[in-house]
Amino acid sequence: MQSLVYDLPMSRRTALHGPRCPITFALDIFGDKWSLIILRDMVFKGKRHYREFLASAEKISTNILASRLKRLEAEGLISKARDTKNQSKFVYSLTGKGEALLPVMLELIRWSAKYDPQTGISDNIVNGAPAQLLERLDEDRDALIEEILRG
Numbered sequence: 001m002q003s004l005v006y007d008l009p010m011s012r013r014t015a016l017h018g019p020r021c022p023i024t025f026a027l028d029i030f031g032d033k034w035s036l037i038i039l040r041d042m043v044f045k046g047k048r049h050y051r052e053f054l055a056s057a058e059k060i061s062t063n064i065l066a067s068r069l070k071r072l073e074a075e076g077l078i079s080k081a082r083d084t085k086n087q088s089k090f091v092y093s094l095t096g097k098g099e100a101l102l103p104v105m106l107e108l109i110r111w112s113a114k115y116d117p118q119t120g121i122s123d124n125i126v127n128g129a130p131a132q133l134l135e136r137l138d139e140d141r142d143a144l145i146e147e148i149l150r151g
Contacts, residue, residue: 029075030101034060034068036108039077039094043102043148048091049083077101102145106137 030036037058041047047056053065060068069092072078077098083089113134136144 030072030077032068033058034064035072036105038065038068038072039098039101040105042078042092042094042098043105046151048093049089050092053092072098099149102148103141106141106145110134110137 030039037056037060038053041053041056045052047053050065050069053069054060054062069078069080073080073092075097076095078092079095080090080092083091133144
């Protein structure tokens with residue numbers, strides 16, 4: 001049932017569920033594991049092509065990847081366009097709405113670094129939060145966000 005709700009446009013979903021809290025609203029859009037991993041890979045790994053997402057360490061299946069990319073695009077978090085270098089490929093990019101999730105993602109990283117005993121094993125965003133990222137987040141969050149968005 002839940003996957004059927006995800007495929008509905010936002011206005012139809014609201015009609016089905018009625019008023020709800022902001023947490024529920026957000027989780028309906030980007031709150032599953034795979035959507036956040038795709039967004040993470042776009043923001044922190046610079047991934048833009050379908051095959052790049054498939055190569056993620058979490059081993060997302062092709063049907064789940066296609067479904068999540070479609071949903072993220074329908075919700076306006078990412079856009080899809082033909083690759084100018086290879087017309088047979090598509091390029092996925094964050095929209096302004098997607099970029100607005102960066103502070104949330106950084107806070108999830110901070111929270112995980114504090115409470116996950118495995119965090120910090122590796123100094124990369126896949127296996128743990130890098131110490132330098134956490135320091136920059138504490139020192140100047142806004143500058144860090146701007147730097148990440150500029151690429």
